[in-house]
Amino acid sequence: MSEASAVANKTTVSNSDYIWRYEYYDDEPVSFEGLKAHKYSIVIGFWVGLAVFVIFMFFILTLLTKTGAPHQENVDLSTKQHRTNSFAINYIMSRSDKAFSHRENEEPRSLFHCYVNEIVQLERQQFVNKAHGAGNSDLTTRGREGRSDSSDDPMNCLTKFNIPNFVSSDQSSSLTEDDLLMCEQPIIPENKPDRLQDIHNISD
C-alpha cells in the first residue's frame, strides 16, 4: 500500500523539500496510450450503475407497497383511517414519539399515540388469536374498538400505551412476550371501564 520504502530512500536526499499535498503517485508510470474506451469510462460507468441501482431499489420498494392492493375501496373518506395508515408507515420509519420510553408525554399527540398503540394491540391480538385459535373477528372487533375508543378517550389511549413500559420495567427481566400476553388476557375489548381497571391492576 504505502511505499514507505520508497519514501525512506528519498530521505537520503539531502536537498529535498517536503511537500504536503493531495496527490497520488503510482509505482510505475501509467501509460495512457492506446485506450480503447474513454479514459473516464469507469467513472461514468460507476455513477450510471449507482443511479440505476438506486432507481431500481426505489421501484422494488414501490412495487412492494403496491402488491397489497386494497380489496375494497370505500367511498367513506375517513381522515382518521387515512391518518392510521400514514402513521403506520411514519411510525415505523421515523420512530418519532416512542412513548415506550416516556411515561409522561407533555406533547398533545394522543391521537398519534393511540394509532401507534393500535399497531401494538394488533400484534398482541394476533398472538392471542394464535394461542387460542380465535378467528379474525377478534382482530376486527378490537381494531374497530380501538379506533373508536381512541377518538373518544385520549386518556384511555395514554394509559393503555404505558403497558409495555410498566410491564417491561418490572423487576423480572425474564418476562417474555408470552408472559406479557398472559397478563393481558383479562382485558375485554368491549368493556371500557373494565379495561382501565385491568390496566391499572397490571401496572400496580
Added chain:
Amino acid sequence: MAGVNMSLGTEATISPDHTDVTNSSWLLNRTVPERNGSVQVTGSAVKECTQISIPTEVYLILAGISLLENLLVIIAVIKNRNLHSPMYFFICSLAISDILLSLTKAWEAVTISVISGKEHLFTHVLIKILDDIYDSLLCISFTASVFNLAAITTDRYITIFHALRYHNIMTKKRVAVIIAAIWIFCTFTGIIMISFAKYDGIVSFFFILFFITLVLILSLYIFIFLLAQVHAKQIRSLPGYRAHQRTNFKGALRLTILLGIFIVCWAPFSLHFTLYLFCPSNPYCACFICLFQVDLIFIMCHSIIDPLIYAFQNPELCNTFKKMLCCFKRHA
C-alpha cells in the same frame, strides 16, 4: 520521482525537484513534471487524468455547515429530557462522528494551504506527524460514522421487531457500553490503519467494513419496510377503510432516500481503495483514483445530510430545535 503514500487524501512526499515549491502550487499546477513519470515520457498532458483538486474554501464551507447542524442536534438532545433515550443517544453519537469528520477535514485543508510553500519553516518530522494525525482522525471518524449508522439501524430494528422487550434489550447501561465500544474500536482501527498503511490488507479492510455495514443496513431496513407493509395491509383490510397509496409511496421514497444517500456518498470512497488495491496502473482505474478529493466531498456531504434524514425527521427534536430558536430570538 516521489513514492506513494496511502494516507487518506494527503501525502507527505519528499520531492527532489524543489522548483515548484515557491507558492501553493498544488492548487494551481497539477501537472508538475515529477508527479507522473508518464507525462515526461509522453509529453502530452491532454490524455492525462490529473488529480482533481478542490479549493480549501469548499472544504471550509461544507465543514462549517456540518458543524452547525450536528451541534444543533447535540444541543437539542441534551436540553430536552424527553430525548434522553437510546435512539437519540445513537443519533448524538452519529452527530459527534460527523463533527469530527468535518473538523478534521477542514483543519487538514487549512494546514495544507498554510504549509504549502513554506515547507522550509517546518521540520519533516513535524509535517509527517501532522499528516499521520489527520489521517488517523479521518479514519476514526469514517469508521465511527459507518458504525453509528449501523447502530441506529439496529436500534430501529429492535424497536420494531422486539417492541415489547425493547426496554430490557436496550437499557441505558447497554447503550453506553455499545457507544463506548464503537468509539474505542474505531480509535483502535484508525490508529492501526494509518500505522500499518503500507500493507494492502488494511486498505481492503475498509472496503470490507463498508460492504458488510451496507448489507446490514439494507437488510434491516428491508425487514422494517416489509413489516410496515404487513401492518398497512392489516389496517387496510379493516372494513370502512379507504386505501391511500400515497402514504405507502412516501414510505418507499423515504427509505430510498435514506439508503440511496448512504450508498451514493460512501461507495465512491470505497471503490477508490478497491481500485487502488487491484489496478493502480490501469489507466481507467487511474482516472477514477484521480477523483479522490471528489469522493471526500461526497463524504462531507453525507455528514451534512445525516442530521436532516436522521435527526430532523423527528418531530420531537424539531420542536425542541424550534423552541431553542425562539428562545434565542427572544434573548437577541
